[in-house]
Each structure stands twice: as C-alpha cells, then as structure tokens.
Amino acid sequence: MRKIIIAGNWKMNKDASETSKFCSELGTYLKKHDNERVLPLIAPVFPFLSQAQGILRSLPVAVAAQDVSSHAEGAFTGEVSAAQLCSLEVRHCIIGHSERRQYHGETDALIREKLLRLLENGIIPIVCIGETLQQREQGRTEQVIISQLEGCFDQITIAAGDQIVIAYEPVWAIGTGKTATSGQAQEVHALIRNWLQTSYGSQAAADIHILYGGSVKPDNIRELLEQKDIDGGLIGGASLKIDSFCTMIGLACELSSAGGN
Numbered sequence: 104m105r106k107i108i109i110a111g112n113w114k115m116n117k118d119a120s121e122t123s124k125f126c127s128e129l130g131t132y133l134k135k136h137d138n139e140r141v142l143p144l145i146a147p148v149f150p151f152l153s154q155a156q157g158i159l160r161s162l163p164v165a166v167a168a169q170d171v172s173s174h175a176e177g178a179f180t181g182e183v184s185a186a187q188l189c190s191l192e193v194r195h196c197i198i199g200h201s202e203r204r205q206y207h208g209e210t211d212a213l214i215r216e217k218l219l220r221l222l223e224n225g226i227i228p229i230v231c232i233g234e235t236l237q238q239r240e241q242g243r244t245e246q247v248i249i250s251q252l253e254g255c256f257d258q259i260t261i262a263a264g265d266q267i268v269i270a271y272e273p274v275w276a277i278g279t280g281k282t283a284t285s286g287q288a289q290e291v292h293a294l295i296r297n298w299l300q301t302s303y304g305s306q307a308a309a310d311i312h313i314l315y316g317g318s319v320k321p322d323n324i325r326e327l328l329e330q331k332d333i334d335g336g337l338i339g340g341a342s343l344k345i346d347s348f349c350t351m352i353g354l355a356c357e358l359s360s361a362g363g364n
C-alpha cells in the first residue's frame with residue numbers, strides 16, 4: 104500500500120544554522136506525530152546532508168539529495184556521485200528537476216544516466232517530469248509527459264514499485280503560486296500510472312508513488328492528496344517554513360487515518 108510522501112525540496116536555501124534549527128524543530132514535531140502511512144522527507148543542499156541526518160537520526164523522516172552526478176567517479180569537479188551518497192546512507196535523490204533542465208541543460212538522456220547510477224547504488228530516484236505552459240497551451244501535455252517518461256526510463260528495468268518515485272511538476276506551476284487544479288493534476292497522474300502499468304506491470308504501477316509538485320501549500324494540499332493517483336507532494340517554497348511544512352504533514356496524517364488517498 105502506498106504511503107503519502109511529503110517531500111520538501113529546499114533548493115539552494117538555508118545555511119548550516121538554519122538547517123539545524125529546522126531539523127531540530129521537525130524532530131520535535133515528529134516525535135509526537137509518527138504515522139507509518141506518511142513519510143516526511145527533506146532535501147537540503149549537499150554540504151548539510153549529514154548534519155540533517157544526524158539531527159533526525161532514528162526519526163521517521165528521510166533526508167534526500169537534490170541531484171547526483173551521471174558519472175560513477177573520477178575527475179568531475181563539483182560533482183557528487185551516487186556511491187558517495189550511498190556511503191552517507193542517503194536513500195532518496197531528486198533528479199530531473201525542471202530547474203536543472205532549464206538552467207543546466209539537462210536532457211532526458213542525462214537524467215536516465217543519473218537514474219541508473221542511483222539504482223546501481225540502491226538509492227530511490229525521485230524523477231521529475233512536467234510540461235511548460237506553452238506545451239500545455241498547445242495541447243501537448245500528454246505527448247511531453249510520455250516522451251519524458253520514455254526518455255528517462257529507456258530500457259531501464261524496474262523490478263519493484265518501491266525502487267522509484269515520480270514527481271509530476273508542471274513547470275508553469277513551480278514557484279509561481281499557480282497550482283494545477285486537482286483535476287488537472289489527477290489527469291496527468293493517471294496517465295503516468297497507466298504508462299507505468301504498460302511498462303512495468305500492474306503490481307509495480309500500483310506500488311510506485313507519484314508526487315505532485317508546483318505551488319503546493321497548506322491551503323491546497325488536501326484537495327490534491329484526495330486524488331486517487333496523487334501520493335504526496337514535492338514542495339518548494341512552502342516546505343521552507345517549519346510551521347507550514349508540519350501543517351502539511353499533519354494534514355497528510357489526518358487523510359491517511361481517514362482512509363483517504
């Protein structure tokens with residue numbers, strides 16, 4: 104059975120002391136609000152991963168990386184490898200975020216290499232896909248999503264649904280305050296699940312978490328999580344404040360005990 108994943112993508116925010124403060128407060132909250140059907144996750148910048156892990160150790164929360172190198176090791180200045188993340192016991196890593204695609208020219212082929220490196224190291228990739236406003240307005244959403252899935256997962260074997268997570272993030276909704284309606288999001292999530300079913304079979308497709316991202320906040324998360332194929336949120340801006348992040352975890356806990364999702 105799928106959990107609800109409440110994932111905070113911190114991007115290039117928070118310094119060392121802000122990271123510690125947030126993690127200590129999150130730890131205090133989670134000691135009182137443990138729910139095995141909800142997985143909170145935070146993705147700080149590389150230098151503070153182990154600091155966050157240290158503070159949150161033994162608590163029901165995952166600490167994820169925001170990116171990984173497509174190379175295994177060697178002379179790649181500034182890069183961090185999947186094996187290095189694995190040696191830190193990092194178990195999740197975001198790849199293919201639209202900001203990486205847009206500002207760093209990442210392609211589906213490169214994201215596929217990153218995905219392979221993560222799978223080789225037993226790390227769960229959170230693979231981001233999503234259409235731009237122009238593509239949506241041209242009626243090309245479905246085509247773009249399928250082509251991103253085909254490119255990122257080209258000849259990649261997925262044996263079990265807990266090996267990967269997908270995040271649908273319409274580019275026009277990221278950091279803009281414009282969220283896809285729950286209906287628009289559900290429609291694309293159903294398309295993704297259908298593609299997963301054709302590619303990896305019913306069981307894997309039923310087990311894979313598909314997160315929605317793009318201006319998710321306490322005000323709109325409930326309606327999104329109520330959709331059948333939305334298994335959580337990948338949240339930027341609203342994950343940076345401890346109060347709003349914990350409010351969203353709390354709402355997910357409520358929904359999971361009400362039998363929602």
Ligand code: PGA
Pocket residue numbers: 112272276277278279280316317318319337338339340341
């Ligand atoms: P946002 O970012 O919640 O600030 O829109 C989401 C993301 O980029 O993952």
